[in-house]
Amino acid sequence: MNVIPARLRSLQDRFAAVATDTLAPRAQQVDQEASWPAASFAALADAGLMGLHIPKRLGGLEEGLSGLVMATETLGQACASSALCYGMHSVASAVIAAKATREQEERYLEPIARGRHISTLALSEAGHGSHVYLAETELRRDGANFLVHGVKQFVTNGGHADSYVVSTKASESNEQGEFSCLLVDKTSPGVSWLEPWKGMGLRGNSSRGMRLDGVRAPRANLLGNEGDEVWYFFQVVAPYFLLAMAGTYNGIAQAALARAIAHVRERTFSHSGEALSRADIVQDKVAALWGRVQQARLFAYHAAQLGDANDPEALAAILACKVSAGDTAVQVAGEALALCGGMGYRENGAQGRFLRDAHAAPVMSPTSALLRLWAGRLLLGVPII
Ligand SMILES: Cc1cc2nc3c(=O)[nH]c(=O)nc-3n(C[C@H](O)[C@H](O)[C@H](O)COP(=O)(O)OP(=O)(O)OC[C@H]3O[C@@H](n4cnc5c(N)ncnc54)[C@H](O)[C@@H]3O)c2cc1C
Helix, strand or coil: CCCCCHHHHHHHHHHHHHHHHHHHHHHHHHHHHCCCCHHHHHHHHHCCCCCCCCCHHHCCCCCCHHHHHHHHHHHHHHCHHHHHHHHHHHHHHHHHHHCCCHHHHHHHHHHHHCCCCCEEEECCCCCCCCCCCCCCCEEEEECCEEEEEEEEEEECCCCCCCEEEEEEEECCCCCCCCCEEEEEECCCCCEEEEEEECCCCCCCCCEEEEEEEEEEEEHHHEECCCCCHHHHHHHHHHHHHHHHHHHHHHHHHHHHHHHHHHHHHHCECCCCCCEHHHCHHHHHHHHHHHHHHHHHHHHHHHHHHHHHCCCCCHHHHHHHHHHHHHHHHHHHHHHHHHHCHHHHHCCCCHHHHHHHHHCCCCCCCCCHHHHHHHHHHHHHCCCCC
């Protein structure tokens, strides 16, 4: 079912060509080796697709949340690790673009649009875990610079991105939740990398710890204003991040179901001469799964359109649609694997990969549990945090 808004379809053809030609043939290797998908980034750059959220006047595509859902869902059907990595780059570029100064446009946004610069988010820390809107990493003023001290965890694209959107807390502040974002360049003295963390799924993401040991960043690298926390987190970081992940999970669910449908049509029993697709229970199951996938996709596009239109209900819809996409991917990947029987359950098979990839949804923050809490609070008029 084509639920993609008509104005995005020609752009989707460009993402689909990269997904088919470059991501799909390498997806199994990326997963097995837990290798960062360098070929995916090179192909996306060659196709002029790295500046999804960069303004056209700077050479980008100037797409919003709907474009992000389309891009990650299209890439996620071929290789969810690549969709995650591209999604984190796109979220970071949207965060930079939201209040970029002229200097930031020249140093970051124009190279991103040209496919010469990768960015990513470094928010998570061991202390706060899934409460990613908090930061303990310290920001101290030092003349024309800031000094940054702390350790970030699970930084996707870690070591490969050229810049990192790092969340920090002013060293003199005791207030919980006080939060400023600034850009740290890969080459800054004082940046070092911890051992890569290898997940059960979404394995090709180079997610690793980043130590910032007195890293000096020019004041010009601050994004927005000091203490902008709520504006950054709930207006920009969360909507873009959640829709990137909703698209990725919807891509996984579509791919798992498509493989299961192909399998049950081909699998034929010798005793009856009939294909598995002739079994009533299989027909019932396929219809139910298809309905769930389409609901999750429609919800994600609807939420993205509300977000793009600055609709007052957008945030609740964005929070809830990511829960729906994650739950759907977990359920559909599990049931699609079962429909493929022993072929589905085999070691290093695609259905096993879809299932492991989908299971990041309840773990990767903002987790489904936190999103339900936040959406409920919003709908009830209770402060989110
Ligand atoms: C594949 C992958 C990629 C990632 N990439 C990035 C990245 O690029 N950048 C980045 O900054 N981070 C990234 N992360 C980190 C991620 O966003 C989380 O911060 C991290 O997974 C939290 O792990 P934790 O073990 O500390 O969870 P914990 O905080 O210990 O939480 C454990 C469980 O308890 C639940 N929980 C915690 N508090 C509450 C509460 N008050 N109410 C209800 N439930 C609660 C959580 O929902 C979770 O299910 C990534 C994670 C994964 C898995």
